[in-house]
Amino acid sequence: MSTITPVPDADQGPLEFKTERQLAQHLKKTYGEAPIGSELTSLLETAQLHFFARVEQDAVLADAINNLIEAQENREPAEQEGLAGEWNRRCKQSDDVYPVMYGSVGSRLDTFSDDRPAWSNPVYDFVGNLATEFIFQSEPILATTLQLHPGTAGKGGINLAYAELQIRRPLPFSEPFIALRKFAVSDADRADGNTSPKLVKTGTYRVTLDEAAQLAHALLFAIDVARGTSEDVGQVPE
Incomplete structure (x- = not known):
């Protein structure tokens, strides 16, 4: 995606974007192209901030996109050890399946x-207008494919729906939380009979670390019961 210049329109109020599809259509109409996946999700969150005028909204969007573009060219993640390093290695594996179009190395959070x-x-990193909207975020990893949710037809077969995990920590918080996001064909596209649908974010769960651990134990317990395996694995410690 090439560097963009906002189109001034001072006489109009800000646009309302309810879905990633709406934002992508606007970006393609205005600039000729649009990002996909996690990058589009991040831009949608930016576009949905409170603005007083369309020109302000366009300027912020253009600045966010240009920052992402500029950093993609220079992005060279350092090797890390331990769990953080393992997370980043899994991110790289996820990128091989669902490539990130561009990204930014600069951040006002620092x-x-x-x-x-x-x-x-x-x-x-996400920077909004509220203290709780200043958020450190990890690169998302592909958690699992979702075979029971609608995917899209690709050249080599079916592009499966998928879920991704991301660690987030708002600046005022001492502990991070986990975001689990689902990407699939939207119900609107299915209802409209769209013959060329795209995978978009159709749901997000935000859970504390304790809630994530509880969910993980409950899922493992459900698997044990369904498969008739060990009664011990997956049970929540008392």
Whole structure:
């Protein structure tokens, strides 16, 4: 995606984007192209911030996109050890399946805090208008494919729906939380009979670390019961 210049329109109010598809259509109509996947999701969150005028919204979007483009060319993640390093290696494996179009290495979050988590990636930092919207974020990893949710037809077969995991920590928080996001063909595309649908974010769960651990144990317990395997594995410790 090439560097863009916002189209001034000072007499109009900001546009309302409810879905990633709406934003992608706007970007393609205005600039000729649009990102996909996690990058489009991040831009949608930016576009949905409170703006007083269309020109302000366009300028912020253009700035966000240009920052992402500029950093993609220089992005060279450092090798890390331990769990943070393993997370980043899994991110690379996910990129091989679902490539990221562009990203940003610069972040205004570093001007507010020198306590950057080892697992965070400046490419995915989110900066909004509220304190809780200043968020350190990891690069998302592909958690699993979702064979029971609608995918899309590709040249080599079916592009399966999938779920991805991302670690997030708002600046005022001492502990991060986990975001689980589902990407599949939207119900609207299915209802409209769209013959060329795309995988878009159709749901997000945000859970604390304790809730994530509880969910993991419950899932493992459900698998044990369904398969008739060990009664011990997956049970929640008392």
